[in-house]
Amino acid sequence: MSSAITGHQDLLSAPDARRSRSRRLGRQQLWIWLLLTPTVVLYGLYTVYPVIASYWYSFVEWNGFESQKRFVGLQNFRDVFADDLFWNSFKVTLLFMVVVVPLKVILSLLLAIVLNSPKLPFSTLLRTAYFLPVVTTTAIVGVVMQFVFDPASGPANQLLRTFGVSEGVNFLGDSSTALWTAAGVYVWKWFGITMIYWLAALQTIPDEVYEAARMDGAGALRLLRHITLPLLRPFLIIITLLSLESSLRVFDLVLTLTGGGPFYSTEVVEIYIYRWAFSATIPQLGYASAAAVIFGLFVFFVGLFQLLGIRSVQRARAAS
Amino acid sequence: MTSVITTRTRETAPTERTRRNRWSTGRLLRRLPWWLIALVLLGGALLWVYPFLWMLSASLKDNIEVFSSSLSLLPESAVFENYGRAWSDANFSGYMWNTIIVTVVTVVLVVIRCAMAGYVIGRYGFFGKKTVVVVLVATLFVPTGYTIIPVVDITQQLGLLNSLTGMIIALSGGGHVAAILLYAGYFRQVPRELEESATVDGAGFFTIFLRIMLPLAKPITATVTLLTFLSTWNAFFLPLVFTFSRPDLRTLSVGMQAFVGENTTDWAGMAAAATISLVPVIVLFVVLQRRFVEGFAGAIKQ
Incomplete structure (x- = not known):
């Protein structure tokens, strides 16, 4: 309501207008921060503060949320670095990432190219089927898969036995x-x-590009090699980096599927942190925080690498 | 591969004849490679959804049948008592209720706070804007495993650990940067004239946001609702850690983990419990498929 009044004053007198304008802007700033408050408070409390607090926690000895923290300096980091199982979990995380990302990115590209063709029958049905696992609860899928891959009665092994592939x-x-x-x-x-x-x-590639190339007599394979793939290159970088980042977050799946075992062979860093913080008889929260800080820095650098990659792509796109 | 090429080139210049006869032999023959590809892909798709089919079928068998003949998907006679066992004995009714409450409230909170934040970030310059944006983007990829210890500590200090309220606040507080960015991107391109004329009509800052801007952003709200629904319904790490000493507050995903921990041999019960937990998301996905796909695809287009 008040803004309407100030609007009229603008017409009436100049000095008054300037003052009411600054008052209106001041009120606007107030509204802006009011609308930001829920995000600033919640996000600050549950994301920004934890990121910072982890550093403080990594310098203390702290055996359970109710107990006292005792400053121990760099001792936690020294212990983490000396623990072979930490390095093992780091190795498992990296190995998992290196195996999973190319497999996922390349196979899904092949399928997408085929599904994108208007000549393929049942393409909607196929897309639905291949997308279905994405929406399902990871933790539940992990449990179900534990049974699917059961050595005795799981269907995966029954299938292998039926076809006589293995015992x-x-x-x-x-x-x-x-x-x-x-x-x-x-x-x-x-x-x-x-x-x-x-x-x-x-779908960002316009049909005209294909048509022009076909006019020039290009076949499907040449279209793929000289038009589709080069035009997809910027997306390749983004999709690969998104996949890298999400392959680091496998806690739900690994905990429900194997719990990190057998013999720590699937223990990714997140499970390592969880084991020390929540499933140890005496929780080592400071120690787990030190591991988390190292992991967080690693994720940060992967993310930084990602942003730089996207930035360079955008620049290349703007230049062309 | 060569056959694919020929179909492509020939298809590009459709002759009068093929146009007249949609189902001519020549056309069918040329389509054959695509039908073969479709057949292979359908086989793959069957394998893809097989774990779910197996789960569904196992939930209708009794345990003896699950162990003996798990390759045949059709049960000898459908047994529904597995569902009863999972629903009442294993308390999946309670877990379902907890999950629904947590999901609905979290979605509402996230939509409200992200729409408001996205609106001012996308549309206004203000003191400290750069800092806010930099902090949001810098923490875009922070994994739960990294923040979980301080999050539990804070919730404990607020006296909210082991309560649904604490879980909801933590789930709606952390993350969801993508939702803010989606809203900001949308509100940025709404023309200025719209709110100028509203201002002349006497609408204040909040009225403009609530009455004009928010209804305009309906497609974004739909996407954010859907994606938040999915991530909250499927959340595991936080609900797991938040309910260690309150089994009655478990969500479906956490309850499942506990159920197989306690009943290692009850495969049929496990399958029924898993079906109960997954059916809501799967049904929602099938009904709103287009929205799901657009929502996920939106992330890459930005």
């Missing part, structure tokens, strides 16, 4: 196969989302 593989119970099985389940679970990314990317 049964202990997919999740054997430390040499557990990580690969988890990686397979992960690709299955999140494959659909990269497929949708690729389909969205493919």
Whole structure:
């Protein structure tokens, strides 16, 4: 209501107008911060503060949320660095990332190219089927998969036995196969989302480009090689980096599928942190925080790398 | 691959004949490679959804049948008591209720706070804007495993640990930067004239936001609602840690983990419990499929 009044004053007298204008702007600033308050408070409390607090916690000895913190300096970091199982969890995380990301990105691109063709029958049905696992609850899928890959009665092994391929593989119970099985389940679970990314990317290529090339006599394979793939390159960087980032967040799947075992063969860093903070008989929160800080820095650098990549893509796109 | 090329090139110049005969043999023959590809992909799709089909079928068998003949998907005779066992004995009715409350309230809170934040970030310059944006973007990818210890500590100090309220506040407080950015991007491109004329009509700052801007942003609200619904319904780490000493407050995902921990041999019960937990999201997905796909695809287009 008041803004309407100030609007009239603008017409009446100049000095008055300036004052009411600054008052209106002041009120606007107030409204702006009022609308920001819920985000500033909640996000500050539950994301920004934890990021900072982790650093403080990593310097204390702290055995449970109700107990006292005792400053120990860099001792936690020294202990984390000396723990072979920490390095193991780091290795598992990296290995998982390196296996899962190319598999997911490349396979889903192939499927997206085929699904994008208007000549393919049932393409909507196919898209639905391949996307379905994405919407399902990871923790529940993890539990179900534990049974699907059961060495004795799970359907995966029954299938292998029916076709006489093998006498049964202990997919999740054997430390040499557990990580690969988890990686397979992960690709299955999140494959659909990269497929949708690729389909969205493919739809940015206008039909005219294809038509012009076809006029010039280009075949499907040459269209793919000289038009589709080069035009998709900027998306490749973004999609790969998004996939890298999300492959670091596998807590739900790994905890429900294997719990990090057998013999720590699937223990990713998040499970390592969880084990020390929440499932140890005497929680080592300071120690777990030190591991979390190292992990957080690692994720940060992957993210930074990602932003730089996207920035360079945008610049290249703006230049062309 | 060569056959694919020929179909492509020939299809580009449709002759009068193919146009007249949609189902001519020549056309069908040329379509054959695509039908073959579709057939292979349909086989793959069956394999893709097989775990869900297996789960559904196991939930209708009794335990002896699940162990003996798990390859056949059709149960000898449908047994529904597994559902009864999961629903009441294993308290999945309670878990379902908890999950619904947590999800609905979180979605409402996230939509409100992200729409408001996105509106002012996308549309106004203000003191400290740069800091706000930089902090949001810098923490875009912070994993739960990193922040979980301070989050539990804070909730404990607020006296909200082991309560649904605490879980809701933590779930709606952390993350959701993408939703803010979506709103900001949308509100940025709404023409200025709209609120200028509203101002002349006497509408204040908040009225403009609530009556004009928010209704305009309906498509964004739909996307944010859907994506937040999904991430909250499927959340696991936080609900798990928040309900250690209150089993009655577990959500479906946490309850499932506990259920198989306690009943390792009840496969049929496990399958029924999993079906109960997954059916709501799957049904929602099938009904709102287009929105889901657009919502996810929106992220890449930005």
